[in-house]
Amino acid sequence: MPIKQISIFVENKPGRLADITSLVAEKGIDIRALSIADTTDYGILRLIVNDPEKAEAALKDSGLTVSMTNVLGIGIPDEPGGFSRAIRVLADAGISVEYAYAFITPEVGAAYVIIRVENNEDATAVLTKAGIKLIEQNEIFA
Structure with missing residues (x-):
């Protein structure tokens, strides 16, 4: 019973998390859970959303590095x-x-x-x- 998780490579700079979550919201995608792990320069944002395929497409279309994991x-x-x-x-x-x-x-x-x-x-x-x-x-x- 795997769950599809979206992982996004995020530059560690002001506003990036806000930009990504705004993009997801504009597409009508509901975030139920998230986790972010970071280093000095970048982070990995992991999301559980109601429409993972739509989220993956929207994020990739905006130029982000995205993967889907079970x-x-x-x-x-x-x-x-x-x-x-x-x-x-x-x-x-x-x-x-x-x-x-x-x-x-x-x-x-x-x-x-x-x-x-x-x-x-x-x-x-x-x-x-x-x-x-x-x-x-x-x-x-x-």
């Missing part, structure tokens, strides 16, 4: 240890998490976490067997 989304209880239990399942199976970021859900007491792993199929099988809820793209916007 990531996994998991639903966890919004309580101490909720994330830890899910990640422990992956660690015990020898699956490394390259990065993760979380966001709130409309459901009280729950959170969603986006994770990037080397092999989505292996991680999906391990998480499913452990009873960890995997979410789909459309659930994020329900």
Whole structure:
């Protein structure tokens, strides 16, 4: 159940994040989650949006370097240890998490976490067997 994530190479200068998010907004694209990792000169902006193909096209048309990646989304209880239990399942199976970021859900007491792993199929099988809820793209916007 992969989720499509948009990654954008962003120059680290004033206004770039505002420019990119304005462009996405003008195209009627809803951003549900984001993460930004930066260095001195550039950053990688990762977005979960309601229409990844439209977002990718719009961003590329504006001259940005963009890629689409399949990531996994998991639903966890919004309580101490909720994330830890899910990640422990992956660690015990020898699956490394390259990065993760979380966001709130409309459901009280729950959170969603986006994770990037080397092999989505292996991680999906391990998480499913452990009873960890995997979410789909459309659930994020329900």
